[in-house]
Amino acid sequence: MTDRALKARVWRGAAEGAFREYEVPRHASQTVLDVVTHIQRVLDPTLAYRYACRVGMCGSCAMTVNGVPRWTCRTHVDKAAKNDRIEIAPLKNLPVIRDLVTDMREFFDKWARAKGRFEGNRTKKDDFARVRPESAARMQADAGIECIGCGVCYGACDVVSWNRDYLGPAALNRAWTLVMDARATGRAERLRAVAGDAGCHACHTHMSCTERCPKNLSPTAGIAGLKRAVAKAALRGEL
Amino acid sequence: MTNNHPAYWAFLVHRVSGIALALFLPVHFWALGQALEGAARLDAFLAWTEQPLVKFAEWSLVLLLAAHLAGGLRVLALEFLPWRDWQKTLAAIAAAVSLAVGLAFALAL
Amino acid sequence: MSARTETILWIAQRASAALLAACVLVHLATVIYAVQGGLSAAEILGRTRGNGAWFAFYSVFVLSAALHAPIGLRSVFSEWFGWRGASRDIALALFAMFIAWMGMRAVIAVFA
Numbered sequence A: 001m002t003d004r005a006l007k008a009r010v011w012r013g014a015a016e017g018a019f020r021e022y023e024v025p026r027h028a029s030q031t032v033l034d035v036v037t038h039i040q041r042v043l044d045p046t047l048a049y050r051y052a053c054r055v056g057m058c059g060s061c062a063m064t065v066n067g068v069p070r071w072t073c074r075t076h077v078d079k080a081a082k083n084d085r086i087e088i089a090p091l092k093n094l095p096v097i098r099d100l101v102t103d104m105r106e107f108f109d110k111w112a113r114a115k116g117r118f119e120g121n122r123t124k125k126d127d128f129a130r131v132r133p134e135s136a137a138r139m140q141a142d143a144g145i146e147c148i149g150c151g152v153c154y155g156a157c158d159v160v161s162w163n164r165d166y167l168g169p170a171a172l173n174r175a176w177t178l179v180m181d182a183r184a185t186g187r188a189e190r191l192r193a194v195a196g197d198a199g200c201h202a203c204h205t206h207m208s209c210t211e212r213c214p215k216n217l218s219p220t221a222g223i224a225g226l227k228r229a230v231a232k233a234a235l236r237g238e239l
Numbered sequence B: 001m002t003n004n005h006p007a008y009w010a011f012l013v014h015r016v017s018g019i020a021l022a023l024f025l026p027v028h029f030w031a032l033g034q035a036l037e038g039a040a041r042l043d044a045f046l047a048w049t050e051q052p053l054v055k056f057a058e059w060s061l062v063l064l065l066a067a068h069l070a071g072g073l074r075v076l077a078l079e080f081l082p083w084r085d086w087q088k089t090l091a092a093i094a095a096a097v098s099l100a101v102g103l104a105f106a107l108a109l
Numbered sequence C: 001m002s003a004r005t006e007t008i009l010w011i012a013q014r015a016s017a018a019l020l021a022a023c024v025l026v027h028l029a030t031v032i033y034a035v036q037g038g039l040s041a042a043e044i045l046g047r048t049r050g051n052g053a054w055f056a057f058y059s060v061f062v063l064s065a066a067l068h069a070p071i072g073l074r075s076v077f078s079e080w081f082g083w084r085g086a087s088r089d090i091a092l093a094l095f096a097m098f099i100a101w102m103g104m105r106a107v108i109a110v111f112a
Helices: A032-043 A105-113 A136-144 A152-156 A158-162 A169-179 A187-193 A208-212 A219-235 B006-037 B039-048 B052-080 B087-108 C003-034 C041-048 C052-081 C085-111
Strands: A005-013 A017-025 A062-065 A068-071 A085-089 A096-098
Touching: A005 A032, A005 A096, A017 A032, A032 A062, A032 A085, A062 A152, A068 A152, A068 A208, A105 A169, A136 A169, A136 A219, A152 A169, A152 A208, A158 C052, A169 A187, A169 A219, A187 A219, A208 A219, A208 B006, A219 B052, A219 C003, B006 B039, B006 B052, B006 B087, B006 C041, B006 C052, B006 C085, B039 C041, B052 B087, B052 C003, B087 C003, C003 C041, C003 C052, C041 C052, C041 C085, C052 C085
Parallel strands: A005 A085
Antiparallel strands: A005 A017, A062 A068, A062 A085
């Protein structure tokens, strides 16, 4: 395997730029992040990219690999390359700072706009909140809670590219887990924040987020839950 | 490609058929409105629709209507029913229903 | 347009979709039945003239479509053609009224 070479086309530049091709030796169980790291350490130290944990926890290494957004640290070259060729570009729908590094501010700002921050009303003097793990609401929240904030869903979503105000799958999924959280306060404000054209009702169930989420979450399911919850609130005059 | 998966194809069919139907609606209503000017006027129009090309257009419209219906039921199911793992089945059922209606209409023509 | 109004539009879109789903099923079945052996004005009008149930059904059908189509086009215009804001919404409100008027005119034409 090691005598084979991989032809890797890697994006260089920012919004303006071009792909540059590198030849990288193949190894068994090689990940896309290994390829990028090899290029940066051996072939071209000016290449900018971002990673931290290398084990699928931190959510910082997402890139567009052969047109598909992926977490590069857990994506094997075997799976992503075609005929020993691979194209590595920055994540879509976010401004490129340099090479493979995107500016993720708008992505996280939208979590804040969707009221993605937990706020409760208990103090340390109160007893623990008792939440039954098998309750319907908790199970719905649990289904979406493992998000690592990698931005793969945001890069995969066409509604985000068509509608720059759209909060996007990750922020809405986060809001849904809080709407389903018995301890969280500010439900009415949260539903208001995720309503309408910039929020959950813009989702057309393309399901690209669900298709591409490396953690196998389904933001589409959470967004559908928000659509119903917001609609109910609107009909009750609570929006 | 990011978008090459069943739910996205289902969306594209749903949207394109929706646009086509929205454009067709006024024409359809105009045609039926011919009856306001008497049965003879409507018959003249119906005779015009006997041309093969018009027949083919009619068949396309019925197929588009069936596809939009099936795609719409898919969206309603996704949005209003509790679901986990059967989304792809939904897209397949939507495709099957549209094809079945298209075939039935073609046979009836 | 406020997020609340947009939410109401979404509800109207889904509610009309549910109505239309039933209407389209009936309509498709009728179409497939009716086209057998060719269409004639006498055949169509024989089915529709003075038929109150038919009139009620197709009135619901037309008005649901008049509500449903413009709301769908609203997303299409903004997402695929970059047309947003009040001008789009006013144009679509006019389109809704146009569809409703044309449709009811057709329903009355074959009923009366």
